[in-house]
Amino acid sequence: MLSAVYKSLKKIDTYLFIEQRDDFSKVPEPLLAMFGTAELVTVLNLSTKDRLGIADINKVRAELAEKGFYLQIPPPPENLLKEHLAKLKEQGKLSEKYNK
Template structure:
């Protein structure tokens, strides 16, 4: 599954994964407003074997299929 990853320039360590580069049509406008300007970080091919820095690739793929996007939040440091 192809995927484009954007970082929020407003919210530190918030990353938005979408299926198609620059196609934010499935992302709620309220979320886009909250994230502010987004910068493309990379485009990747997701698979079960693909290692991601913080997210489970299966969870990301499910979210992309069902929601149209996946939001990766910063890790919780408690």
């Protein structure tokens, strides 16, 4: 199973996997508009891969087979302040001012 992988020049760390190079016919128009200019990154043989960077390879294969494309978006950024405050609250070290 071959897949062409494109990166968005509009959305950082957003990638689009499609079945055939330069064939965006199965990708919905609103998604293409949001994605912006697509730059080819690579062509992968997903049949010979066990894993991908951050995407679940089985989900990529399934969505390619079902929909003809897979959109990989970056994970949400970490909120270190929120995590720190939660840890302080858990430890009982958070002042009443912030304990909401």
